[in-house]
Amino acid sequence: MLQLPDSPPRMKLPVSVEESYQLCRKITAKYAKTFYLGTLLMTKAKRPAIWAIYAWCRRTDELVDGPAAAITTPETLDKWEQQLESIFAGYPVDSFDVALVDTLQRFPMDIQPFRDMIAGQRMDLYRSRYENFEELYLYCYRVAGTVGLMSTAVMGVDTQQNTAPWNYYQPAYIPTEEAIALGIASQLTNILRDVGEDARRGRIYLPLADLAQFNYTEQDLFKGVVDERWRSLMRFQIERTRQFYSKAEKGISYLSPDARLPVWAALMHYSKILEKIERNDYNVFDRRACVPQWQKLRSLPLAWLRAQVL
Ligand SMILES: CC(C)=CCC/C(C)=C/CC/C(C)=C/CC/C(C)=C/[C@@H]1[C@@H](COP(=O)(O)OP(=O)(O)O)[C@]1(C)CC/C=C(\C)CC/C=C(\C)CCC=C(C)C
Numbered sequence: 001m002l003q004l005p006d007s008p009p010r011m012k013l014p015v016s017v018e019e020s021y022q023l024c025r026k027i028t029a030k031y032a033k034t035f036y037l038g039t040l041l042m043t044k045a046k047r048p049a050i051w052a053i054y055a056w057c058r059r060t061d062e063l064v065d066g067p068a069a070a071i072t073t074p075e076t077l078d079k080w081e082q083q084l085e086s087i088f089a090g091y092p093v094d095s096f097d098v099a100l101v102d103t104l105q106r107f108p109m110d111i112q113p114f115r116d117m118i119a120g121q122r123m124d125l126y127r128s129r130y131e132n133f134e135e136l137y138l139y140c141y142r143v144a145g146t147v148g149l150m151s152t153a154v155m156g157v158d159t160q161q162n163t164a165p166w167n168y169y170q171p172a173y174i175p176t177e178e179a180i181a182l183g184i185a186s187q188l189t190n191i192l193r194d195v196g197e198d199a200r201r202g203r204i205y206l207p208l209a210d211l212a213q214f215n216y217t218e219q220d221l222f223k224g225v226v227d228e229r230w231r232s233l234m235r236f237q238i239e240r241t242r243q244f245y246s247k248a249e250k251g252i253s254y255l256s257p258d259a260r261l262p263v264w265a266a267l268m269h270y271s272k273i274l275e276k277i278e279r280n281d282y283n284v285f286d287r288r289a290c291v292p293q294w295q296k297l298r299s300l301p302l303a304w305l306r307a308q309v310l
């Protein structure tokens with residue numbers, strides 16, 4: 001279980017920067033098979049930075065979603081936010097923070113997306129329904145779009161290619177919206193895959209207005225009814241999610257050349273979950289839509305090709 005430390009900031013830290021990155025690597029490898037594979041395709045300089053970000057995001061999510069979630073209160077998140085401020089001031093509080101402080105020195109980034117993610121996790125403390133897509137979008141931006149912003153700071157943009165040579169003084173295009181779109185698409189995919197699991201915890205992330213549009217009720221969802229209403233509702237959600245993937249795809253060529261393959265790979269692997277849901281005839285209640293590792297590996301050559309030519 002990932003826990004918050006009780007110790008005050010500025011204490012003598014028990015780990016070196018290298019050891020701290022190893023802790024973050026282990027969390028990434030344990031919790032995120034898809035992303036870990038993606039990070040192995042990154043350069044040696046960028047890879048550990050993504051592990052440090054991943055570990056912080058995962059620990060933030062675990063506060064409201066992990067085994068100790070029952071004892072998480074708004075004050076727990078206040079404390080976590082103070083720890084974040086300390087990290088950004090250059091003072092790691094625990095062994096995992098050491099790597100993040102180092103990452104922030106190497107890849108300067110804004111604190112706001114980190115604060116926004118905590119705000120997203122706060123939403124999980126007090127809400128279990130979303131009236132419409134606008135409300136869900138805000139949640140998705142906070143818990144996932146923010147990851148796109150954090151990661152882009154590490155991935156870097158291609159200053160050589162993304163402006164014409166005669167536009168010397170034109171700043172490089174930073175694909176912020178596209179990076180956010182990849183986060184939103186991934187989170188919507190998570191939501192579609194985990195409908196059954198979330199329902200068992202009394203949570204519905206699908207917008208209630210969408211349920212109503214397809215004449216499907218909360219009771220149907222809790223009973224796990226898979227019929228034509230449900231299939232149509234899921235087709236609609238999958239189509240919306242694919243629009244976000246498609247927006248994200250358009251941003252990848254603006255990233256540094258060495259970052260394009262891992263991002264294409266992550267995008268293709270994650271979006272395959274949608275294909276799995278379709279193949280399972282939209283039954284997300286009894287079957288978890290997961291993509292085996294061999295299928296992810298098989299799609300790498302296509303990801304590589306896209307990274308070269310698109
Ligand atoms: C221009 C362009 C396309 C740039 C690319 C920018 C980029 C690399 C974006 C990555 C966006 C992304 C894949 C975000 C992850 C979204 C996500 C899955 C969020 C999850 C939230 C809560 O969901 P839930 O509780 O339902 O999920 P679990 O069942 O608990 O899993 C999160 C869990 C919030 C925390 C997010 C993470 C732990 C993921 C952090 C991932 C990275 C830092 C790795 C990104 C690296 C690569 C190679 C894509």
Ligand SMILES: [Mn+2]
Nearest residue numbers: 061062065066
């Ligand atoms: Mn979670």
